[in-house]
Amino acid sequence: MAAFINILLGGVFHAAVLFLVAAGLQIVFGVQKIVNLACGSFYALGAYFGVTTVTWALKAGLPPFLFLPVLIASGVVLAVIGPVIERLLRTVYDRDESFQLLLTFALVLMFQDIMRYFWGANPQQLGNLVMVYGKVGAGGVDLPVYNVLVIAGSIAIALILGGFLQRTRYGRILRATAENRAMTEALGVDVRRINVVVFTLGTVLGTVGGAFVVPTSAASLDMAVELVVEAFAVVVIGGLGSMRGALAGALVVGLMRAAAIALYAELELLSIYLVVILVLILRPSGLFGKPAE
Amino acid sequence: MTPRLTTLVIVGLVALVGSAPLWATPYHITLMIPAMAYGIALLGLNLLFGYAGLLSFGHAMFVGIGAYTTAVFTSKLGIRSFELVLVASAVAAALFAIPIGLLTVRYVRIFFGMLTLAFGMLFHSFLFKFYHLTGGDSGMRVVRPTLLGQDTQELDKIAFLTGPFFLYVLALLVILGLVMLRIVHSPFGLHLKALRENARKAEYLGVTVRRFRLAAFVISAIYCSIGGVILAVPTGIADPELAYWTHSGNLIFMTLLGGFTNFFGPILGAFSFILLQDQLMSATQYWRFFLGVVLALIVILFPRGLMGILESLMARFSRGRS
Numbered sequence: 001m002a003a004f005i006n007i008l009l010g011g012v013f014h015a016a017v018l019f020l021v022a023a024g025l026q027i028v029f030g031v032q033k034i035v036n037l038a039c040g041s042f043y044a045l046g047a048y049f050g051v052t053t054v055t056w057a058l059k060a061g062l063p064p065f066l067f068l069p070v071l072i073a074s075g076v077v078l079a080v081i082g083p084v085i086e087r088l089l090r091t092v093y094d095r096d097e098s099f100q101l102l103l104t105f106a107l108v109l110m111f112q113d114i115m116r117y118f119w120g121a122n123p124q125q126l127g128n129l130v131m132v133y134g135k136v137g138a139g140g141v142d143l144p145v146y147n148v149l150v151i152a153g154s155i156a157i158a159l160i161l162g163g164f165l166q167r168t169r170y171g172r173i174l175r176a177t178a179e180n181r182a183m184t185e186a187l188g189v190d191v192r193r194i195n196v197v198v199f200t201l202g203t204v205l206g207t208v209g210g211a212f213v214v215p216t217s218a219a220s221l222d223m224a225v226e227l228v229v230e231a232f233a234v235v236v237i238g239g240l241g242s243m244r245g246a247l248a249g250a251l252v253v254g255l256m257r258a259a260a261i262a263l264y265a266e267l268e269l270l271s272i273y274l275v276v277i278l279v280l281i282l283r284p285s286g287l288f289g290k291p292a293e
Numbered sequence: 294m295t296p297r298l299t300t301l302v303i304v305g306l307v308a309l310v311g312s313a314p315l316w317a318t319p320y321h322i323t324l325m326i327p328a329m330a331y332g333i334a335l336l337g338l339n340l341l342f343g344y345a346g347l348l349s350f351g352h353a354m355f356v357g358i359g360a361y362t363t364a365v366f367t368s369k370l371g372i373r374s375f376e377l378v379l380v381a382s383a384v385a386a387a388l389f390a391i392p393i394g395l396l397t398v399r400y401v402r403i404f405f406g407m408l409t410l411a412f413g414m415l416f417h418s419f420l421f422k423f424y425h426l427t428g429g430d431s432g433m434r435v436v437r438p439t440l441l442g443q444d445t446q447e448l449d450k451i452a453f454l455t456g457p458f459f460l461y462v463l464a465l466l467v468i469l470g471l472v473m474l475r476i477v478h479s480p481f482g483l484h485l486k487a488l489r490e491n492a493r494k495a496e497y498l499g500v501t502v503r504r505f506r507l508a509a510f511v512i513s514a515i516y517c518s519i520g521g522v523i524l525a526v527p528t529g530i531a532d533p534e535l536a537y538w539t540h541s542g543n544l545i546f547m548t549l550l551g552g553f554t555n556f557f558g559p560i561l562g563a564f565s566f567i568l569l570q571d572q573l574m575s576a577t578q579y580w581r582f583f584l585g586v587v588l589a590l591i592v593i594l595f596p597r598g599l600m601g602i603l604e605s606l607m608a609r610f611s612r613g614r615s
Binding site (some may be wrong): 035037088091092095097098099101102103105106107108109110111112113114116117225228229232233236240265266267268269270273274276277280281284 | 342348350396399400402403404406407408410411412414415418419421422423537538539542545546549578579580581582584585586588589592593596
């Protein structure tokens with residue numbers, strides 16, 4: 001039983017991080033109709049930058065228990081790259097979506113070497129900082145408090161994002177743009193600004209996701225391309241463009257992966273793709289997506 | 294360009310490449326082998342992308358199938374006849390492509406891309422994780438095949454690659470290129486183009502959309518697997534990276550670099566990509582960054598690729614003359 005709960009909690013932690021990246025992918029796809037392969041690169045960048053910032057802050061005399069806020073801040077600071085990349089993507093908005101996808105693939109290639117340039121090919125770690133917050137546990141269940149904080153943080157972000165999209169005026173405008181861009185523009189909304197805001201939001205969700213994960217596992221160059229396929233799996237299972245779908249999909253993928261690793265490690269990724277293919281066959285628009293065409 | 298002039302240029306280029314053992318260094322000849330292998334793979338991929346308008350992000354899977362078939366045949370089963378390996382890999386690719394195609398061609402655009410990516414990654418994780426079957430991340434050894442029944446064990450590796458194997462691969466490229474030329478100019482190829490332009494209209498005119506897309510999918514898979522067979526021989530290994538999704542991305546990159554709107558674009562793309570990668574790799578360890586820059590420039594400024602640039606230069610030249 002305890003082993004089972006440990007697997008479950010491991011899955012939920014992974015799902016929490018995955019949700020953030022997938023939510024970034026979803027909001028960008030929902031509003032801009034671009035499938036952003038570079039979301040994994042933002043995630044990796046967030047992880048690397050997080051290591052650097054926290055290491056630097058600790059050296060400057062930051063008390064270790066404050067590392068989490070610094071980590072989050074480092075993720076948020078990376079928002080600055082959002083508008084720059086959006087400017088690049090703007091050149092292909094009116095093109096076929098194959099070209100948009102390929103441009104984000106070009107970004108994946110570029111980011112991989114940008115990170116290699118700054119941080120080298122070796123994985124970067126934050127040491128044993130996770131344990132600063134201690135552990136909770138009872139009856140064989142054992143969980144670092146840090147993981148609880150990340151899960152809580154991810155839930156908080158999900159709630160804020162949901163509230164923002166559903167309840168605020170700006171959120172309504174975003175949803176309207178996702179629904180019908182031309183009409184929204186005709187009604188006087190500056191859609192170009194919306195694009196910048198949405199892409200930056202998508203970027204930050206990715207970088208914060210990466211920052212969250214780095215105390216528990218090292219930042220490496222492969223994490224970008226590895227996470228993309230998982231984030232893809234999440235949005236396909238949940239349904240392209242749907243936030244609720246991202247949440248459900250992240251839970252499915254996170255739990256699936258944790259269960260597969262525990263039961264039969266060879267099936268780790270295989271099981272995820274099988275679910276993806278199953279969903280695409282049985283319910284092509286995903287669990288929460290709108291039927292396409 | 295008139296058809297006759299095109300034919301002349303192509304024959305000239307094939308003769309030029311074919312005579313490479315006389316004038317090029319062994320290094321450059323061995324570099325041309327993967328270029329020709331990718332040329333074959335991309336001819337197939339472009340039937341799907343350029344003609345049928347379907348962007349696959351999973352065709353590296355079929356390259357992997359070709360490479361692993363070669364490995365299984367030459368090192369596990371001890372069957373070293375290259376012709377048999379080619380046939381077997383084509384059959385294997387078709388066996389995978391038919392069910393996968395049946396499922397994926399129901400979708401177009403981004404869904405098709407994502408579904409093919411999922412299948413590709415399914416195959417990759419099988420290669421990667423089932424260590425006892427596939428050798429996992431260390432891959433599977435490929436033994437030198439016999440060509441047309443001729444054993445070439447007395448030649449050293451470079452002599453084999455730059456001599457008989459090089460010419461064999463060039464012949465394959467020419468034959469498969471001619472076959473593909475027939476395909477795209479056949480009614481089947483024209484149907485595919487009609488589908489890309491307006492699927493609904495084509496359907497009203499009696500084109501069975503899915504069947505045509507499926508056929509294109511299977512043909513493209515076979516071409517990619519043959520490319521994979523050729524790639525595996527010089528490296529001597531079937532590597533799971535061949536089936537990874539970024540490799541699928543590279544395949545599309547090469548197609549776009551050469552120009553997907555032109556029949557010969559993919560071949561030009563394969564050669565220029567290999568050359569570019571080789572130059573970049575010897576110049577800097579950050580070659581991926583510059584590849585990314587080139588891809589971004591192509592996507593933004595020259596969506597019709599190098600062939601598109603050539604075509605517009607030629608159009609300007611002939612306008613200036615008349």
